[in-house]
Amino acid sequence: MTNSSASALTPIALPTRMVLSAIAGMGAATICHPLDVIRVQMQTFSYRNTFHAAGSIYQNSGLQNGLYAGVSAAYLRQWLYGSCRMGLYSYLLEQQKIKHGADNISFGTKLGMGSISGGIGSFVGTPSEVALVRMAADSKLPSEQRRNYTSVVNCLQRIASEEGAINLWRGATPTVARATLLSSCQMGVTSQAKVYLSQKEAWFGKNGQWLGGMPMMFCATLYSSFCANIVANPFDVLKSRIQQSPIGPDGKALYSSMGDCLVTSVKQEGVFVLWRGFTPAFVKLAPYTLISLTLLDKLTKAVTGKEAL
Secondary structure, three states, rough: OOHHHHHHHHOOHHHHHHHHHHHHHHHHHHHHHHHHHHHHHHHOOOOOOOOHHHHHHHHHHHHHHOOOOOOOHHHHHHHHHHHHHHHHHHHHHHHHHHHOOHHOOOOHHHHHHHHHHHHHHHHHHHHHHHHHHHHHHHHHOHHHEEEEOOHHHHHHHHHHHHHOHHHHHHOOOHHHHHHHHHHHHHHHHHHHHHHHHHOOHHOOOHHHHHHHHHHHHHHHHHHHHHHHHHHHHHHHHHHHHHHHOOOOOOOEOOOOOOOHHHHHHHHHOOOHHHOOHHHHHHHHHHHHHHHHHHHHHHHHEEEEHOOOO
16 A cells, blocks of 8 residues: 555544634634624614624724624634534544545535534534623623623633523523534535535536635535525524523523523514524625635645545
């Protein structure tokens, strides 16, 4: 067996893939975080549209405390959720390629691996998600209700001490459900689309490598982001509302469960409330997916000589 053949059959260690995934996710989060803040505030408060939300947040709170509020939580999220989601998926995908060959992995298998990696990652990363939602929406609350967290560590410590450590996993059910669906589409559809588009030599060059494969990745991630956002947005709305809701004087949260939040929200605001914030969510998800997965692919190629997806 040649050295190149042996290298192809030797899987990249999971910790290595997870570190590369976290770094790629941080790069994407740095660029896309303002859209996450807009999404969270649109899902928990009323704005006319995305541009009204962006303008109001910037006018009222500026850049650091407004559009980049909670960015430290976004970075922590990448080391917890992003590293598991992308790292586990790329690891499982490589195992399947070694076992069955790159061209013999079914689309259903890719969706299943995306679901597993997204579900595990989201549960591990729920505390950072709670902190991100809290910090992103804090500036919009009335002054007497603001929590004024100074950092992601301060936020997590105060939630644990003031509300109980269990509340670090508040909204875990919709968070895991959302991430399972989103990651299934985002990762699985991207992998499948790459296989399909790489065969379109007239469009994207041999093996899809025209201009370094960027046009192919752009099309694949744009399509997967749209599919993922359609199925995941309702869970995203419920997750944001549950995680942002205050604890009452009786020690009870505003919503008793994901089902209660769903029924209450639809009853009061109509079924389309479940897709509120769809535009900023998609506008954020599409470049985030493109940047994170492209960075992951390029970093993995540079460090290990292999592709990530």
